[in-house]
Amino acid sequence: MSDLFTTIVRSPVARKVGVPQPTRLRRFEPGMPLCEGPVLVAGDGRFADGIAAWLGGAGVPAVSTPPGEGDQVGAVVLDLSAATDPAELDQLRLLGAPAVKALKRNGRVVVVGTDPTTLTDVAAVTTQRALEGVVRSVGKELRGGATANLVLAQGDAHDGVRSAVEFLLSGRSAYVDGQVIRVDDSTSGDVDALRPLEGKVAVVTGAARGIGAEIARVLSRDGATVVAVDLPAAGDALAAVANDVRGTALQLDVTADDAGGRIVEHATARHGGLDIVVHNAGITRDKLFVNMDDDRWRSVMEVNLRSVLRMNEAILGEGGLADGGRIVCVASIAGIAGNRGQTNYGASKAGVIGLVTALSRQVADRGITVNAVAPGFIETEMTARIPFATREIGRRMNSLQQGGHPKDVAETIAWFAQPGAAAVTGQVVRVCGQSLLGA
Amino acid sequence: MASQSTPRAPRRVAVLGGNRIPFARSNGPYAKASNQDMLTATVDGLVARYGLAGERLGEVVAGAVLKHSRDFNLTRETVLGTRLDPTTPAYDIQQACGTGLEAAVLVANKIALGQVDAGIAGGVDSASDAPIAVSEGLRQTLLAANRARSAGERAKALAGLRPGHLVPAIPENVEPRTGLSMGEHMALTAAQWGIPREAQDELAAASHQHLAAAYERGFFDDLVTPYLGVSRDTNLRADSSVEKLATLKPVFGKGDGATMTAGNSTPLTDGASAVLLASEEWAAEHRLTPLAWFVDAETAAVDYVHGDEGLLMAPAYAVPRLLARNGLSLQDFDFYEIHEAFAATVLTTLKAWEDPDFCRARLGLDAPLGSIDRSRLNVNGSSLAAGHPFAATGGRIVASLAKQLKEAGGGRGLISICAAGGQGVVAILEA
Numbered sequence: 001m002s003d004l005f006t007t008i009v010r011s012p013v014a015r016k017v018g019v020p021q022p023t024r025l026r027r028f029e030p031g032m033p034l035c036e037g038p039v040l041v042a043g044d045g046r047f048a049d050g051i052a053a054w055l056g057g058a059g060v061p062a063v064s065t066p067p068g069e070g071d072q073v074g075a076v077v078l079d080l081s082a083a084t085d086p087a088e089l090d091q092l093r094l095l096g097a098p099a100v101k102a103l104k105r106n107g108r109v110v111v112v113g114t115d116p117t118t119l120t121d122v123a124a125v126t127t128q129r130a131l132e133g134v135v136r137s138v139g140k141e142l143r144g145g146a147t148a149n150l151v152l153a154q155g156d157a158h159d160g161v162r163s164a165v166e167f168l169l170s171g172r173s174a175y176v177d178g179q180v181i182r183v184d185d186s187t188s189g190d191v192d193a194l195r196p197l198e199g200k201v202a203v204v205t206g207a208a209r210g211i212g213a214e215i216a217r218v219l220s221r222d223g224a225t226v227v228a229v230d231l232p233a234a235g236d237a238l239a240a241v242a243n244d245v246r247g248t249a250l251q252l253d254v255t256a257d258d259a260g261g262r263i264v265e266h267a268t269a270r271h272g273g274l275d276i277v278v279h280n281a282g283i284t285r286d287k288l289f290v291n292m293d294d295d296r297w298r299s300v301m302e303v304n305l306r307s308v309l310r311m312n313e314a315i316l317g318e319g320g321l322a323d324g325g326r327i328v329c330v331a332s333i334a335g336i337a338g339n340r341g342q343t344n345y346g347a348s349k350a351g352v353i354g355l356v357t358a359l360s361r362q363v364a365d366r367g368i369t370v371n372a373v374a375p376g377f378i379e380t381e382m383t384a385r386i387p388f389a390t391r392e393i394g395r396r397m398n399s400l401q402q403g404g405h406p407k408d409v410a411e412t413i414a415w416f417a418q419p420g421a422a423a424v425t426g427q428v429v430r431v432c433g434q435s436l437l438g439a
Numbered sequence: 440m441a442s443q444s445t446p447r448a449p450r451r452v453a454v455l456g457g458n459r460i461p462f463a464r465s466n467g468p469y470a471k472a473s474n475q476d477m478l479t480a481t482v483d484g485l486v487a488r489y490g491l492a493g494e495r496l497g498e499v500v501a502g503a504v505l506k507h508s509r510d511f512n513l514t515r516e517t518v519l520g521t522r523l524d525p526t527t528p529a530y531d532i533q534q535a536c537g538t539g540l541e542a543a544v545l546v547a548n549k550i551a552l553g554q555v556d557a558g559i560a561g562g563v564d565s566a567s568d569a570p571i572a573v574s575e576g577l578r579q580t581l582l583a584a585n586r587a588r589s590a591g592e593r594a595k596a597l598a599g600l601r602p603g604h605l606v607p608a609i610p611e612n613v614e615p616r617t618g619l620s621m622g623e624h625m626a627l628t629a630a631q632w633g634i635p636r637e638a639q640d641e642l643a644a645a646s647h648q649h650l651a652a653a654y655e656r657g658f659f660d661d662l663v664t665p666y667l668g669v670s671r672d673t674n675l676r677a678d679s680s681v682e683k684l685a686t687l688k689p690v691f692g693k694g695d696g697a698t699m700t701a702g703n704s705t706p707l708t709d710g711a712s713a714v715l716l717a718s719e720e721w722a723a724e725h726r727l728t729p730l731a732w733f734v735d736a737e738t739a740a741v742d743y744v745h746g747d748e749g750l751l752m753a754p755a756y757a758v759p760r761l762l763a764r765n766g767l768s769l770q771d772f773d774f775y776e777i778h779e780a781f782a783a784t785v786l787t788t789l790k791a792w793e794d795p796d797f798c799r800a801r802l803g804l805d806a807p808l809g810s811i812d813r814s815r816l817n818v819n820g821s822s823l824a825a826g827h828p829f830a831a832t833g834g835r836i837v838a839s840l841a842k843q844l845k846e847a848g849g850g851r852g853l854i855s856i857c858a859a860g861g862q863g864v865v866a867i868l869e870a
Binding site: 233235240 | 480483484486487488489490492493522657659660661663664665666670726727728
């Protein structure tokens with residue numbers, strides 16, 4: 001979304017006088033290679049060999065030694081999952097630093113560790129917990145659209161690590177930076193790389209515009225049949241989205257008592273099942289806490305939180321979401337860091353995080369995963385209306401020095417929805433370019 | 440010798456659903472929308488609701504009553520602008536206010552005969568974006584000039600131009616053969632049948648209340664798609680009452696006996712509607728559940744010019760013929776949808792069916808058709824509240840009645856629509 005200020009700061013004159021220029025992020029398009037250039041895979045953890053072999057199979061050259069003078073790499077994957085003593089962290093520096101120096105534009109740093117919560121030895125927990133500090137700091141140092149993220153394995157199975165590494169190396173994670181993603185021991189079969197959601201039926205609420213419309217498009221691009229849901233009053237925009245993705249439009253208010261039932265009914269009757277639900281519908285009704293009125297408080301709670309709880313009852317009930325299904329919620333950076341004037345919104349979005357944590361455990365035995373994205377500053381009609389100064393601060397105060405696109409949020413959601421991401425549940429992944437807020 | 444092919448048995452025709460844009464009083468929010476704009480938005484809304492993007496349907500049939508000459512292929516042009524497969528054929532029809540229902544009859548018949556498996560029937564009208572033509576004098580002069588073979592002849596032709604020729608021809612809501620407006624015609628009929636003002640106002644108030652209640656309970660959530668920022672019919676007055684309506688001055692009819700006001704007559708309206716019809720097999724293949732079956736239809740016309748019948752009385756003749764063919768009585772229906780061109784139209788029609796003399800002399804029946812249970816009449820409101828974009832009314836009624844029948848768990852509904860030119864189209868739906 002271009003405005004006068006953006007035009008000026010990106011002008012050749014501004015470039016000459018040293019105004020920092022955000023890098024054009026490499027965003028996923030079907031057919032795009034996973035990575036631009038070879039990937040250094042190093043470290044003596046239990047996943048490195050598997051990752052190198054898988055990369056080779058995917059046509060991405062994997063190298064095991066740091067690049068020489070003048071060579072460049074597209075990404076660095078460092079497997080520190082076996083490290084149990086802080087001294088071993090030195091490896092990270094020795095192997096990583098030369099490679100990070102040789103990183104191409106839009107490069108990737110992915111560190112693989114072991115989830116400290118699965119460990120008991122104090123030195124081992126200390127060592128693994130330290131990875132988070134390294135990765136987040138590297139993320140802040142990287143330039144040129146490069147990102148750094150951490151994958152923590154809770155077991156020995158490779159599928160989850162592979163899925164997370166694949167996502168983080170790809171253009172799907174363009175605006176995901178400084179994040180920690182935990183993967184469990186769940187296994188998954190081979191996935192169609194081009195259309196990973198082929199044959200799946202997905203419901204997206206709040207799909208008429210903005211991020212919701214983009215979620216519908218990305219899920220459809222990845223092969224899913226999409227049911228686009230929004231308020232009856234947004235029906236014209238909704239129809240355009242549904243027709244764009246060759247899905248169906250379902251006009252309903254998510255706060256209606258029977259909303260969940262109607263969604264299940266529509267998806268099963270019309271499309272033969274329900275595999276993916278994206279609870280994207282949400283509203284803001286900002287007011288300072290001391291001035292917050294009943295209507296603002298209640299409507300935000302109702303749309304953003306209570307409706308999700310209510311709909312999930314029907315969605316997870318008999319004849320609803322299939323085993324192995326996916327529920328994805330949309331939290332917010334405001335739910336993590338809080339935001340002035342958004343006590344209601346912050347409460348609802350923090351609540352969503354609680355919902356994801358608790359529900360993911362409850363439905364794990366059915367192979368259903370429950371995750372959330374927490375968008376940071378995303379360029380939408382809504383953020384375009386934020387006053388200039390506030391908007392510029394929100395846009396620049398992150399490691400990538402730019403706002404994200406609705407597509408970035410949608411890509412993360414689509415990854416959660418993939419069959420290959422069976423090992424990813426109860427996670428909240430921020431799509432914020434490593435925003436300084438709530439870091 | 441090749442064997443003759445045997446005729447196929449007719450198939451059941453399913454009403455799968457419908458869509459319309461909210462109807463808006465003319466010269467309001469849709470003032471600058473063309474018929475093609477509105478019909479395209481309406482069909483696209485239907486396509487989205489039923490997942491028909493990229494689908495080739497058997498045909499799309501629709502029409503408009505007020506139509507520009509450039510819109511000679513309105514429906515086909517509309518299809519080309521929608522998300523339907525562009526290889527979907529289409530044609531236009533026009534039967535005044537009966538257009539929408541007649542379109543449904545035509546599509547249903549082709550489906551029944553196995554000529555198509557699925558189709559869309561629709562209608563649209565804009566009383567705002569109305570065609571304005573040059574006067575007949577100017578038109579003749581220009582045509583003569585066009586025929587001229589020399590500059591001299593052309594000058595001679597153009598010399599026939601008179602200042603009066605420059606006055607444009609604006610479409611009027613009058614019957615060409617009587618010069619009377621539809622309201623004036625109805626006022627004559629209402630006076631003849633002695634339809635009291637109070638009864639008309641009661642019917643109008645009920646229409647508004649029923650329509651408002653239907654919106655409130657979400658009945659239209661899957662029947663209406665917003666358009667140009669409008670999400671409910673703009674003519675709807677949820678707080679309408681007999682008392683308020685009683686304060687309005689009559690606008691049709693003469694003297695103290697005049698009963699018809701702007702409140703119990705439909706306003707000029709812009710809007711569009713469309714209905715999806717299909718065979719059972721097509722519906723099953725597309726995982727769509729029929730709302731109702733399109734059972735039968737009948738069209739009648741009356742001689743309001745030379746005879747002594749009212750302009751809008753044709754449905755009174757069509758219904759008994761339809762009932763007889765289907766072995767039904769007027770009381771065999773769970774819902775009645777009688778188009779409210781004017782409140783007096785509905786009341787006159789009902790009164791005629793109750794009248795032994797009319798039923799004997801005009802309909803040739805031994806006994807009157809009798810009265811209906813008024814609580815089954817226009818249960819979700821009708822044209823007095825929603826408005827009446829002429830060709831769009833049929834589609835509105837077919838879709839709403841089909842859904843009502845489905846909601847009720849089954850039943851039978853009667854549709855009756857009067858039209859200009861002394862015509863009427865009626866139909867039966869069952870679920």
